[in-house]
Amino acid sequence: MTLTSGAEPSPEMFERWDSLGLVRKPGIRGWFRRHPWWMSAVVVGIYLLWSLWVFPAAAIDMSHGWGWLLFGHLVIAAALFFRHIRPIAVLVLVVVFETAMLFYYPWQGAQMVGLSFAAYAVGYRYGLRWGLLMAVPGTALAYSTLLTAPRWIEDHGPSIWMRLYAFPEEVSEYWVLMMMAIMMTAAVVFATGLGTAVRRGHNHEREILEWAQKSHELAQLGERNRIAREMHDVVAHSLSVMISLADGARVVAKKDPERATEVIGEVSSTGRSALADMRRLLGVLRKGEDVEDARRPITESLDELYENFRQAGLPLRVEHTGPPLPENAAFGLTVHRIIQESLTNVLRYAQNIRRVEVSIEHQPGTSEAELENLKAQGFSEKEQAALGLSGAAQVIITITDDGVATGSGTRRESVGSGLGIQGMQERASFYNGSVYAGPGKHHGWMVRAVLEPPQEKALTGKGTE
Numbered sequence: 518m519t520l521t522s523g524a525e526p527s528p529e530m531f532e533r534w535d536s537l538g539l540v541r542k543p544g545i546r547g548w549f550r551r552h553p554w555w556m557s558a559v560v561v562g563i564y565l566l567w568s569l570w571v572f573p574a575a576a577i578d579m580s581h582g583w584g585w586l587l588f589g590h591l592v593i594a595a596a597l598f599f600r601h602i603r604p605i606a607v608l609v610l611v612v613v614f615e616t617a618m619l620f621y622y623p624w625q626g627a628q629m630v631g632l633s634f635a636a637y638a639v640g641y642r643y644g645l646r647w648g649l650l651m652a653v654p655g656t657a658l659a660y661s662t663l664l665t666a667p668r669w670i671e672d673h674g675p676s677i678w679m680r681l682y683a684f685p686e687e688v689s690e691y692w693v694l695m696m697m698a699i700m701m702t703a704a705v706v707f708a709t710g711l712g713t714a715v716r717r718g719h720n721h722e723r724e725i726l727e728w729a730q731k732s733h734e735l736a737q738l739g740e741r742n743r744i745a746r747e748m749h750d751v752v753a754h755s756l757s758v759m760i761s762l763a764d765g766a767r768v769v770a771k772k773d774p775e776r777a778t779e780v781i782g783e784v785s786s787t788g789r790s791a792l793a794d795m796r797r798l799l800g801v802l803r804k805g806e807d808v809e810d811a812r813r814p815i816t817e818s819l820d821e822l823y824e825n826f827r828q829a830g831l832p833l834r835v836e837h838t839g840p841p842l843p844e845n846a847a848f849g850l851t852v853h854r855i856i857q858e859s860l861t862n863v864l865r866y867a868q869n870i871r872r873v874e875v876s877i878e879h880q881p882g883t884s885e886a887e888l889e890n891l892k893a894q895g896f897s898e899k900e901q902a903a904l905g906l907s908g909a910a911q912v913i914i915t916i917t918d919d920g921v922a923t924g925s926g927t928r929r930e931s932v933g934s935g936l937g938i939q940g941m942q943e944r945a946s947f948y949n950g951s952v953y954a955g956p957g958k959h960h961g962w963m964v965r966a967v968l969e970p971p972q973e974k975a976l977t978g979k980g981t982e
Contacts, residue, residue: 640712
């Protein structure tokens with residue numbers, strides 16, 4: 518939902534504050550913001566009370582014709598009730614009636630209140646520039662009628678206002694009217710500025726609400742992607758292994774029934790393992806914990822992963838060079854998922870495979886002390902790079918196969934969703950890494966992931982298997 522800038526806040530807006538767990542303004546102010554019509558009723562009430570307070574003096578000064586003044590006050594009060602819907606129309610109507618009433622009776626004590634309320638609404642809806650552009654000329658037009666005040670004084674005599682406020686006799690009534698006009702014009706300008714300030718505050722709250730909505734939606738999207746990625750990793754791997762085993766069992770069923778029975782048992786075991794992984798995954802997601810906390814050490818999980826794929830029929834060869842991998846659950850899960858997804862794709866799509874190789878190369882980085890020592894010996898940065906002694910540590914994971922290339926037209930048609938490669942890229946990005954997935958240089962398919970491992974205690978590694 519897009520919130521219109523400057524619009525009066527709707528009840529739906531405040532409901533969204535609660536739905537997003539945000540704090541709304543408490544007390545009377547917040548209640549009136551949620552119920553603008555009641556605020557309009559209060560404005561009308563204030564205007565009518567002010568009018569009633571000053572109306573007796575007008576009735577005394579105008580022994581005949583005061584009914585027109587009463588009619589004008591009632592019209593302005595009714596217009597102010599709709600000021601938050603049509604602020605400019607209300608301001609124009611108030612200016613017209615105030616102009617007529619000031620011309621008829623210059624000693625209007627309520628004109629400041631009516632014009633100020635209308636100017637506030639215009640400033641709130643359209644901002645300071647348009648508010649002043651509309652309110653100030655209208656106010657000047659209304660008070661220009663005071664130029665006729667001397668004639669009114671000649672016709673009706675001194676106003677009771679002068680006696681009520683005990684003005685000295687030497688003070689001119691016309692001077693008093695001019696001072697009232699200046700004060701009331703200042704009040705209208707202040708009301709316009711106040712409306713603009715409140716508008717900015719409300720717009721800021723709207724921006725916070727929109728930001729919270731977008732953040733909430735992005736968080737939901739991220740959580741959905743996270744669940745989809747983890748579900749894909751578990752389901753796609755396990756189902757691919759089960760399908761491959763089932764195909765193998767069908768082939769050997771007639772020739773070697775005992776072997777077929779063993780393969781069927783492996784299918785059942787893989788299915789149970791997948792079900793356990795799924796339950797563990799869903800349990801972790803329900804608790805809001807990290808999936809990494811539910812994983813085993815990287816060496817143990819990789820050993821089991823390799824064995825599962827060997828049982829599924831992949832001629833797998835694994836090589837690990839360099840120091841052991843860091844003892845970090847999150848990094849270990851990333852390595853595990855990248856290898857799992859790559860081997861799953863080999864199992865699903867490749868044909869005529871004779872060899873599948875997994876290579877994990879851990880290249881340690883150069884410490885700051887070593888870099889300083891190289892600089893002291895006169896080695897430039899290019900020379901350091903040529904010697905392989907510069908830059909951060911890297912873990913390079915390469916999975917290759919010698920199956921039929923996709924371009925030959927004989928490789929099985931891909932039925933993947935694309936979540937696997939995208940998931941690998943997202944995981945690698947957390948470690949300033951990158952993933953390449955595509956045809957090998959000479960044959961088959963290759964996945965190459967380059968990661969920067971966290972600097973933690975290392976695990977015991979394995980050599981060539």
